[in-house]
Amino acid sequence: MDVDFVFQVAGIGIIVAVLNQVLQRSGREEQAMLTTLAGLIVVLIMVVTEIGNLFETVKSVFGL
Amino acid sequence: MLFTVVAVVMISAVMILLVKKYSPEYALVVSIVAGGTVLIFLVVALKEILGSIADIFDKSGLDKGVFKLVLKALGLCYLSEFASDVCRDFGQTSLAAKVELAGKISIIALTFPLIGQILTAVTELIG
Numbered sequence: 001m002d003v004d005f006v007f008q009v010a011g012i013g014i015i016v017a018v019l020n021q022v023l024q025r026s027g028r029e030e031q032a033m034l035t036t037l038a039g040l041i042v043v044l045i046m047v048v049t050e051i052g053n054l055f056e057t058v059k060s061v062f063g064l
Numbered sequence: 065m066l067f068t069v070v071a072v073v074m075i076s077a078v079m080i081l082l083v084k085k086y087s088p089e090y091a092l093v094v095s096i097v098a099g100g101t102v103l104i105f106l107v108v109a110l111k112e113i114l115g116s117i118a119d120i121f122d123k124s125g126l127d128k129g130v131f132k133l134v135l136k137a138l139g140l141c142y143l144s145e146f147a148s149d150v151c152r153d154f155g156q157t158s159l160a161a162k163v164e165l166a167g168k169i170s171i172i173a174l175t176f177p178l179i180g181q182i183l184t185a186v187t188e189l190i191g
Contacts, residue, residue: 002101003072003075003076003101005097005101006072006075006076006079006094006097006098006101007079009090009093009094009097010079010080010082010083010090010094012090013083013086013087013090013091013093013094014082014083014086014090016087016090017083017086017087017090018086020087036087040089040090040093043090043093044093047093047096047097047100050097050100050101051096051100053104054100054103054104054107055143057104057107057108058103058107058139058142058143059139061107061108061110061111061114061139062135062136062138062139062142063132063135063136063139064136064139064140
């Protein structure tokens with residue numbers, strides 16, 4: 001859970017957005033939307049595990 | 065400790081602005097990740113401080129349960145504030161208010177037995 005995780009998520013976001021533009025230019029709108037969706041889901045899964053990690057740390061420190 | 069937090073926050077703010085140009089939803093996900101990273105870093109830093117506070121609390125003679133309750137309330141505040149700020153980032157002010165309400169209620173539920181103790185102590189003093 002470091003700064004490089006922030007960079008990873010931002011990088012994936014940019015790559016998927018660029019991919020989306022490329023697909024839209026080449027006329028495949030549905031695939032563009034699907035790739036954006038897939039990228040978002042992958043990123044969300046990574047984020048959920050990290051937030052779970054955050055909750056565990058907080059729980060252990062504050063004894064919740 | 066503060067310098068690393070400032071650096072991380074600055075970098076992630078720049079990244080968010082960069083990603084926002086391409087796709088807004090990723091910008092919000094990056095802001096959640098940045099917030100989470102800083103929070104984990106702060107909680108770990110808080111751990112040592114809490115240790116020394118616990119020692120001071122022991123010397124003060126108050127029973128251990130009170131300090132544990134204070135810590136739990138602090139943790140609840142910590143989490144509900146994080147969640148409500150994220151909701152506000154997303155533009156959902158009503159959801160943010162709901163999360164804060166949930167945090168307040170859980171704290172009240174946590175500290176309710178303590179209020180009972182205080183009341184009995186007060187009545188003894190008066191009686």
